[in-house]
Amino acid sequence: MPVRGDLVSTCARPCPVRPADASPGPLPGPFPRPVLGLLPALALALLVGLLSGATTAPASAASARLSAPVLRLVERGGRVHATVRVRASERLSLRRVGVCARRVGGGRVDLPTALRRPDPQGVRVRASRALADGRYTAWACVGRGGRLRRVGERVALTVGAVGGRAARDHGNAAPVGDLRHWRQVFTDDFRRTAHEGSFLRRYDRWSAYDGFTDTSGGARYDASRLSVRGGALRLHLGTKDGVARASAPAPVIGGRAWSGQTHGRWSVRFRSDPLDGWKTAWLLWPDSNDWNEGEIDWPEGPLDGTLSGYVHCLGDPTQNCGWAHTSRRYTRWHVATIEWTPAHVDLYLDGRRRLRTTDAVPTTDLHWVLQTESDGGTPPSTSDGRVRIDWVSVYRWTG
Numbered sequence: 001m002p003v004r005g006d007l008v009s010t011c012a013r014p015c016p017v018r019p020a021d022a023s024p025g026p027l028p029g030p031f032p033r034p035v036l037g038l039l040p041a042l043a044l045a046l047l048v049g050l051l052s053g054a055t056t057a058p059a060s061a062a063s064a065r066l067s068a069p070v071l072r073l074v075e076r077g078g079r080v081h082a083t084v085r086v087r088a089s090e091r092l093s094l095r096r097v098g099v100c101a102r103r104v105g106g107g108r109v110d111l112p113t114a115l116r117r118p119d120p121q122g123v124r125v126r127a128s129r130a131l132a133d134g135r136y137t138a139w140a141c142v143g144r145g146g147r148l149r150r151v152g153e154r155v156a157l158t159v160g161a162v163g164g165r166a167a168r169d170h171g172n173a174a175p176v177g178d179l180r181h182w183r184q185v186f187t188d189d190f191r192r193t194a195h196e197g198s199f200l201r202r203y204d205r206w207s208a209y210d211g212f213t214d215t216s217g218g219a220r221y222d223a224s225r226l227s228v229r230g231g232a233l234r235l236h237l238g239t240k241d242g243v244a245r246a247s248a249p250a251p252v253i254g255g256r257a258w259s260g261q262t263h264g265r266w267s268v269r270f271r272s273d274p275l276d277g278w279k280t281a282w283l284l285w286p287d288s289n290d291w292n293e294g295e296i297d298w299p300e301g302p303l304d305g306t307l308s309g310y311v312h313c314l315g316d317p318t319q320n321c322g323w324a325h326t327s328r329r330y331t332r333w334h335v336a337t338i339e340w341t342p343a344h345v346d347l348y349l350d351g352r353r354r355l356r357t358t359d360a361v362p363t364t365d366l367h368w369v370l371q372t373e374s375d376g377g378t379p380p381s382t383s384d385g386r387v388r389i390d391w392v393s394v395y396r397w398t399g
Helices: 033-056
Strands: 066-076 079-088 095-103 114-116 123-130 134-144 147-159 182-188 206-208 226-229 232-240 243-246 249-251 264-272 278-286 296-302 306-313 316-329 334-340 345-349 352-357 366-369 372-374 385-397
Touching (some): 066 134, 079 134, 114 123, 243 372, 264 278, 306 352, 316 345
Antiparallel strands (some): 095 114, 206 249, 226 232, 232 243, 264 385, 278 296, 278 372, 296 306, 306 316
């Protein structure tokens, strides 16, 4: 078979060879002189055909204008379901079409793509993928092979707990600004990385318990175990040098550590590893250190269990005047809120009110501590992990 235009002999026996001094004559081979004379005409006809056919070939992506009029992302149970529609000003050849995504802080997590021919009417692709809890940026993308170009705008996506309807600060993003009846006085969404041992230096609006035993005596508070990575404050719980290490950061409100306020709203978005022997007792505690003035714990519970909340009775704090138990586990993202007004104390989880009490409403200043400690004794030395806090927000009551 001819290859790349080379002439290949078809002689049944050895072809004659013209002597070097022979006069010109017909060259033996498969193409007689009449056929050779037609070759230029055939080449010209082929060239004209190629040029005329080029007008109907698919356009290149470089010359076509692409748009993505539809990009819908829905997260259910840690799985993201995407629908994207891509249009091209001219019909393109086969391309990979889909949704590209990147995790905030690093990591490519593109959804599966499909082969389509984008055209002016648009092509639609549906895809889904399980994603770890966290924040992402996503966009429509088109390309060939491993190279995909962005089409349209980027959109933000958060995988985790879904904000509720009861309050506007119960979403995935850190709330910024006042709410009705509430003036925001503190917020932090932990944008600066801080390694263990450097948190209090880099975050001067925070304080923490350090160097003394926790409530049950099973662990010692260690502020050096706090860090920030990937947009989350991380409380490292575990045993070091034979000592169980607890953690209890606290925001500094009004410029003074361990100084609180009368009435307010405190919200935190969090999740935890399922750690045996550890618990949260995130609480509002009296500035006076007099337990009789009140205590509000939300959430409280073992990190390998479910969330509960308690409002202690005034004047008799060993008793609870209000409590709430949930089936929600610490291993998923949640938003917990304490709302304290002159008339009542409410506990919210993911926008849903879980408790209202009017029987034990404190009347003096309380401050907020994210107290994370041993659960009734020394935790197993093998129990090591982290609580992650995505953001916190604090408000004052304005009436």
